[in-house]
């Protein structure tokens with residue numbers, strides 16, 4: 068087929084062609100809060116490919132109209148750019164409901180018929196994107212049925228892709244088996260594993276900051292960097308029945324294995340040879356492979372702190388302890404907080420610790436990366452003030468996305484007194500606009516075939532390999548490292564402070 | 578003329594000090610600036626409109642605004658200046674403010690104007706320069722070589738538009754220049770062009786494209802240039818030549834393999850939107866984009882044998898401030914714009 072002459076270069080990214088998007092588990096929370104508002108906002112911006120069809124697959128009985136009005140209500144609540152009735156009406160016409168059990172052969176045969184009907188209406192076969200918004204235990208039956216119904220085989224000149232939601236496995240074994248299941252139906256290049264942290268503007272900006280500015284990259288190594296901290300703090304606990312899922316998972320598996328390791332990879336990776344998805348992911352996976360393994364309870368105990376919150380208060384509101392939360396086992400050994408000291412065994416990072424902490428019921432919600440530089444060597448300036456005020460570069464991921472640089476400045480006056488001051492860049496103030504939601508970017512990328520912001524199979528497996536050792540030491544060794552505690556509303560257990568204290572460092576005050 | 582709306586009147590040599598003073602006495606506000614934004618006009622009355630324009634644009638684009646008005650009638654060289662700030666509440670508490678310096682310059686010629694601009698740029702930030710109206714002798718290399726983004730509205734040119742385009746092209750090709758052009762008349766059809774691309778995103782429509790033999794455009798009479806740009810762009814994208822014979826305009830295939838496309842540009846009897854409709858048609862096929870007054874969206878229709886597709890996408894802005902705001906948001910170079918200009922010049926000469 069010749070290409071569309073009007074399309075070229077109007078916009079800087081590849082515009083995806085017509086597509087049918089099938090969402091498995093579409094009556095769920097994710098679809099209502101994130102996926103549909105994201106698609107609607109793409110439609111508002113004119114970014115949604117023409118003739119997009121959304122086919123919602125779930126088991127409850129509903130008509131198209133019922134389902135559309137449910138989504139409308141959700142969109143009014145969650146849409147970033149408000150809700151316009153005229154645009155919604157047009158967009159909603161493209162949404163259809165498909166009732167079936169995930170395990171029902173007949174349901175997939177009729178799914179295939181409906182997709183063919185859509186193609187017929189369009190006058191040509193279209194691309195197909197299958198979105199697994201179901202619990203992971205259903206990936207297998209869904210994939211098997213997709214394959215049996217031949218839905219994974221695209222028509223000539225089209226593609227068929229699959230998007231998988233987190234959690235992608237609960238350990239290396241289950242991740243491998245999920246990967247196996249998915250790979251039997253789709254090639255790796257057609258498999259898109261979502262990590263919505265990568266869809267955030269500031270996460271994408273890490274590479275730009277590092278590699279498009281001559282200023283930082285020369286300093287981005289052990290000669291100048293003292294250590295790096297990555298913090299992901301949440302000021303909520305197990306509200307809204309989250310305890311059921313969380314108690315089976317814990318901070319390490321829910322956050323570190325995926326989101327925080329993705330941020331770590333972006334901060335520590337070598338410059339990629341190009342901007343293609345694989346060039347970037349090749350470098351990211353090397354970081355995970357170079358993580359110095361922590362094996363056995365002794366190493367884990369010395370480098371990792373796990374903790375649960377006890378009763379306390381956040382922002383003046385009384386909060387229960389973790390084990391008293393709804394749907395949490397009263398004898399639970401699941402961590403609501405974890406802090407790690409990691410080393411990346413490469414030339415660039417030799418000897419530089421990376422400290423990661425993530426937890427629930429902390430004083431505020433904030434995700435950020437801070438790069439702490441070494442002090443200057445010159446004696447005349449190397450005073451106490453300098454030691455306490457080393458240069459720090461902070462990349463704020465959320466909220467209030469931005470970048471800050473702390474440096475020392477002379478205080479006005481006749482004496483040479485130095486104080487740390489801050490240079491602060493806020494996305495919102497400079498660019499005026501709110502950034503698109505992560506899911507908007509990621510859905511569009513999946514349709515356009517750009518996998519850069521998705522996790523590749525080897526990344527996921529390398530991350531689980533590392534995490535498995537920690538889980539093993541905690542839950543299966545004879546002398547597991549202890550579970551620490553911290554009152555809700557505090558900045559975590561004192562053991563985590565000691566982890567840095569041993570190295571003569573402190574956590575950054577957020 | 579009363580210029581008190583421009584803020585505090587200051588001597589030119591004291592502008593920086595006065596600006597500093599403005600911020601020192603205000604704790605609740607933050608000064609923000611992403612670009613230097615100069616608005617240049619050779620009519621002193623423009624200061625009022627441009628002041629309003631900056632008040633609107635700074636809601637989305639923090640900048641240091643320089644309003645420059647030239648009074649050609651003034652006999653002796655003289656310049657006056659005023660400073661003020663445009664503030665918006667951010668997050669409900671802190672005010673984010675953009676500084677504005679307004680100048681009224683008379684009798685000094687190109688050099689004086691240029692030096693005023695040079696002296697009051699916020700260092701290191703890019704310079705966006707909105708040249709309003711026809712180019713004059715003040716548009717010369719030492720000025721345009723410091724511009725990063727040049728905003729113009731070719732639809733507002735009153736004298737010899739084809740000649741003005743030649744002037745623009747020459748400046749753009751000058752090795753000393755590096756500016757990107759944002760033509761407001763071109764931005765008026767941005768979404769229309771995207772919409773047309775949408776219409777041919779599927780196989781049946783794309784197959785019908787070579788059979789098209791008619792292009793019809795309904796344009797507001799005072800927006801002819803925007804309409805002709807669209808025609809010139811379509812010709813460039815389809816690699817067609819433009820032949821004109823009196824009122825007859827055709828897009829012709831150099832290789833003679835596809836039919837000529839007969840072009841009709843119709844004045845909109847009920848003007849309200851810039852381009853009301855664009856239609857490409859041929860035997861058995863029709864592709865239509867339609868923008869109704871007051872509608873924020875464009876309606877798209879592709880109609881080929883056995884296949885009909887409808888779609889909506891955002892419509893182009895009509896308002897000048899919205900158009901400029903859109904330009905400030907988009908990066909981009911000018912390849913498509915300059916690719917369209919030779920065809921446009923042919924059409925303009927005929928018009």
Ligand SMILES: NC(=O)c1ccc[n+]([C@@H]2O[C@H](COP(=O)([O-])OP(=O)(O)OC[C@H]3O[C@@H](n4cnc5c(N)ncnc54)[C@H](OP(=O)(O)O)[C@@H]3O)[C@@H](O)[C@H]2O)c1
Pocket residue numbers: 091092093094095096097098100101124125126127167168169170199200201202203232233234
């Ligand atoms: N919610 C979030 O914000 C979020 C964020 C990140 C990742 N995720 C991940 O995304 C996935 C979905 O999350 P969710 O919160 O949307 O889940 P949810 O609210 O529990 O929704 C589950 C969906 O699966 C359907 N379903 C369950 N069993 C089925 C069966 N046997 N046959 C057919 N349909 C069946 C349900 O359909 P019926 O309603 O018809 O029973 C419902 O549509 C999970 O893997 C989750 O970890 C969610």
